[in-house]
Amino acid sequence: MNGTLAVYQKELWTYFRSPIAYFVVAAFLVETGYFFTYNIFLTGNATMTETFQNMGVLLLLLIPVVSMRLFASEYSAGTMELLLTLPLKPWQIVLGKYLGAVTILLLLTTGTLINLVPLYLFGNPETTTILSGYIGFVLLGMACLAVGQFFSAVTQNQIVAALITVSVLLGFWFVGHLQSFQTSYALRGLFGYVSFSDHFGEFVQGLVRTEAVIFYLVVCVIFLTLNTNYLQWQR
Amino acid sequence: MIKLESVSKRYGSKTVIHDLSFTVEKGEIVGFLGPNGSGKTTTLRMIAGFTTATSGRVTVAGYDMATQNQEAARQIGYQPEHPPLYDALDVCTYLRFVAKAKGVPRSDLSAELERVMGACRLQAVFRQQISKLSKGYRQRVGLAQALLGKPQVLLLDEPTIGLDPDQIHNTRDMIRAFGAEHAVLLSTHILPEATLICQRVAIINHGRLLAIDSPSGLQRAVEQTYRVTLQVTAPAQALRQELLSVEGVRTVQVDADADDRQILSVACQVDARQGVEAAMARAIAGRWQLHRLERQQPTLENTFLHYVSQTPAAEESA
Numbered sequence: 001m002n003g004t005l006a007v008y009q010k011e012l013w014t015y016f017r018s019p020i021a022y023f024v025v026a027a028f029l030v031e032t033g034y035f036f037t038y039n040i041f042l043t044g045n046a047t048m049t050e051t052f053q054n055m056g057v058l059l060l061l062l063i064p065v066v067s068m069r070l071f072a073s074e075y076s077a078g079t080m081e082l083l084l085t086l087p088l089k090p091w092q093i094v095l096g097k098y099l100g101a102v103t104i105l106l107l108l109t110t111g112t113l114i115n116l117v118p119l120y121l122f123g124n125p126e127t128t129t130i131l132s133g134y135i136g137f138v139l140l141g142m143a144c145l146a147v148g149q150f151f152s153a154v155t156q157n158q159i160v161a162a163l164i165t166v167s168v169l170l171g172f173w174f175v176g177h178l179q180s181f182q183t184s185y186a187l188r189g190l191f192g193y194v195s196f197s198d199h200f201g202e203f204v205q206g207l208v209r210t211e212a213v214i215f216y217l218v219v220c221v222i223f224l225t226l227n228t229n230y231l232q233w234q235r
Numbered sequence: 236m237i238k239l240e241s242v243s244k245r246y247g248s249k250t251v252i253h254d255l256s257f258t259v260e261k262g263e264i265v266g267f268l269g270p271n272g273s274g275k276t277t278t279l280r281m282i283a284g285f286t287t288a289t290s291g292r293v294t295v296a297g298y299d300m301a302t303q304n305q306e307a308a309r310q311i312g313y314q315p316e317h318p319p320l321y322d323a324l325d326v327c328t329y330l331r332f333v334a335k336a337k338g339v340p341r342s343d344l345s346a347e348l349e350r351v352m353g354a355c356r357l358q359a360v361f362r363q364q365i366s367k368l369s370k371g372y373r374q375r376v377g378l379a380q381a382l383l384g385k386p387q388v389l390l391l392d393e394p395t396i397g398l399d400p401d402q403i404h405n406t407r408d409m410i411r412a413f414g415a416e417h418a419v420l421l422s423t424h425i426l427p428e429a430t431l432i433c434q435r436v437a438i439i440n441h442g443r444l445l446a447i448d449s450p451s452g453l454q455r456a457v458e459q460t461y462r463v464t465l466q467v468t469a470p471a472q473a474l475r476q477e478l479l480s481v482e483g484v485r486t487v488q489v490d491a492d493a494d495d496r497q498i499l500s501v502a503c504q505v506d507a508r509q510g511v512e513a514a515m516a517r518a519i520a521g522r523w524q525l526h527r528l529e530r531q532q533p534t535l536e537n538t539f540l541h542y543v544s545q546t547p548a549a550e551e552s553a
Contacts, residue, residue: 006335010321013332017323017364082319082380085283086336087308235287 003088007096012103020069021104028062029111036115046123048115052133052204055112056197059141060173064165066104067148068158070097071227075156090231094224098149105141109134129206136203139216140196144169146223153227172196236261236388236418237282242291244277244442251277252442254291261387264414265447266433267422268539274442275422276316279390282420283313296387309338312386316393318377322366326357326376329365330383337384347383354409355379370397378406382413389413391421395428407432426536436535438542445542453538460485460541462531463512465501469523478503481518483511498526 015021032055039050074080083093119125148165155161176195182188192198199212237259244252252274259265269275280286281293284304293300298307321329330348339347352358355375360368365376374397381389394410395403410419411432423429429436430450437447446453467474471489478487483506490500505511512530519525531537 002338003336006332009335010324010328010332013328014321014323077319077321078315078317079319079321081280081283081285081313081315082333085285085308085311085313086333087305087338088336089305235285 003086003092004096004099007083007088007093008099008103011097011100015100015104020065021107024062024065024104025108025111028058028108029114031058032112033115036112040119046119046125048119048125048130048133049204051115052137053201055137056140056200056204057173059137059144060169061166062108063105063141063144063169064148064162066101067145067165068152068162070101070149071153072156072158072161076158084231084235091224091228093231094149094228098145098224101145101149102142105138105145109138109141126206129204132206132208133204135208136200136212139203139213140200143196143216143219143223146220146227147172150223150227150230153230169196236296237420238292238294239278239282240292240294242278242281242288242293244274244281244286245289250442252281252288255439255442255444256291257437257444257447259388259418259420261418262415263435264410264419264421264433266429266436267420267439268424268426268429268436269422269439270424270543273440275439276392277442278439279313279392279420279422280315282388283311283315283390284308285313285315309384310387311390312381312383312388313390314377314381314392314394316396318373319380320365320373320376323364325362325364326352326360326368327362329376330379333380334383339384347385351379351382354382356405371399371402374398375402375406378409387417389417389419389421391419393423394421395423395425426539430535438539440543445545450535450538453542454535456538460504461507461511462537462540463503463505463515463529464531465503465515465519465528466498466526467501467519467523468498468526469519471499474499474501474519474523477518477522478515481511481514483508484515 032051035054035058036048036051039054040046043050071080074083084090116125116130144165147168148161151164151168152158152161155164172194173196175191176198178191179188182191193215199215202209202212239255239257242252242255243250255274255278257265267275267278277286281288282295282300284300284307287301295307296310298304298310300307321332324332327348330351331344334344334347352361355378357372357375357379360372365373368376374394378391378394381391389410391410395406398406407428410421413419414432421433434449435447436450436453438445438453446456448456475487475489478484478501484503485506486504488502490502503515505515512528516525516528
């Protein structure tokens with residue numbers, strides 16, 4: 001566990017000594033603030049539903065910016081040689097890096113809480129729905145990060161990693177739309193099940209289903225395991 | 236401490252290391268010599284655990300790198316060719332990270348950092364961001380990183396590259412001091428460096444170990460022949476014939492790319508006995524103009540060239 005902690009701390013230092021974390025957090029908060037204001041004044045309802053939907057899409061575009069450097073920058077700086085020759089197991093490296101990125105995600109999420117201040121001051125929102133939306137948002141972000149981190153390791157190039165991650169995440173997001181084109185019951189079920197947006201939609205509506213929680217966690221586990229195996233295989 | 240047994244490494248169909256076997260004992264500094272692309276870095280990477288051998292066995296401090304590389308990694312300090320540094324971090328944070336990853340207990344952390352920063356003279360840049368360091372300092376931070384956690388084995392890939400003469404001197408002193416009680420394997424293509432600090436030298440080319448012995452032992456082994464270089468104004472073909480007819484001259488290599496009447500550079504291997512050069516000079520003197528004739532002392536450089544020039548370049552894959 002000490003190894004994971006060492007990598008995690010190193011990751012946080014690197015985030016906050018480089019402009020990327022500040023930039024991503026700032027960009028996300030500005031955009032979320034814009035959508036929030038827009039949605040509230042347009043609908044006049046004290047609800048986060050629309051804003052959560054917008055935040056979800058924003059996340060798909062910003063997560064690759066955070067995840068692209070996770071391994072690609074180690075390869076380009078030659079520090080991969082250090083990481084893999086230290087007494088660290090591959091899973092410790094993968095987990096330490098992942099937790100570092102999740103910390104940035106949680107920071108983003110915390111930042112958006114400011115939107116709740118006017119919501120509660122001037123309206124009467126449903127706390128449970130907001131809570132479930134946030135749970136869904138964090139789970140979605142964690143799944144996206146796991147996908148992005150894997151592609152950062154495989155491509156070893158930041159730009160390529162970001163592009164592939166965006167494409168894959170958009171694929172996972174829109175795959176639910178294919179359901180209406182399918183006559184096969186099994187395929188419809190499958191497309192619905194792997195759709196990031198369908199599960200996220202449930203959270204936003206205030207529905208926390210175990211199945212959806214497990215789905216996102218399984219995506220994380222699959223991609224982090226692939227990532228670990230890739231490091232192992234590369235030797 | 237370091238033991239390689241019939242180690243080979245293949246990338247796809249290309250074999251880069253062929254059946255390599257040697258050992259480095261405790262208290263020994265072994266130099267790893269070879270031209271660029273000869274397999275030095277790949278070998279060091281296999282010992283460090285960055286890549287695994289395709290076949291054969293690498294053992295470090297008694298641990299098999301294929302199955303126990305975690306345990307072995309605690310005993311290894313490895314400085315890759317390019318210092319593996321995080322530009323965004325400062326020196327202290329970076330070294331702290333490496334120390335923690337190597338499992339240095341929290342209570343010993345400060346003392347351990349003090350120790351390596353003293354050894355590598357890094358106190359002045361303690362709080363500086365790594366991206367702002369000069370090349371020499373970067374190299375030294377890379378070395379400091381390898382020394383953290385008191386490893387039993389030190390693997391250094393061209394440790395003095397990019398350092399100024401004073402720093403080179405210090406680094407060599409440090410390696411020598413470390414090597415007195417531990418095992419050091421360092422790759423270099425600075426030949427005098429190997430003569431100065433290494434007890435034994437391994438010469439490698441095209442992924443094959445050509446020789447391993449003390450620098451003087453290697454020199455003695457090739458001393459049956461000397462290398463003689465000449466500069467002569469003569470027709471290349473005739474000169475070649477004439478030199479080969481002199482007793483004791485084994486090979487003649489004429490560097491004849493221009494037309495015949497220009498000054499030719501000739502390199503010969505001759506028997507290591509008195510009088511051969513004089514006979515060569517006599518053979519030339521009457522007919523052509525001799526500008527220079529020089530016998531090269533068998534330095535490690537010549538020894539190295541002797542071995543390296545013997546391996547055919549074509550044997551890339553086995």
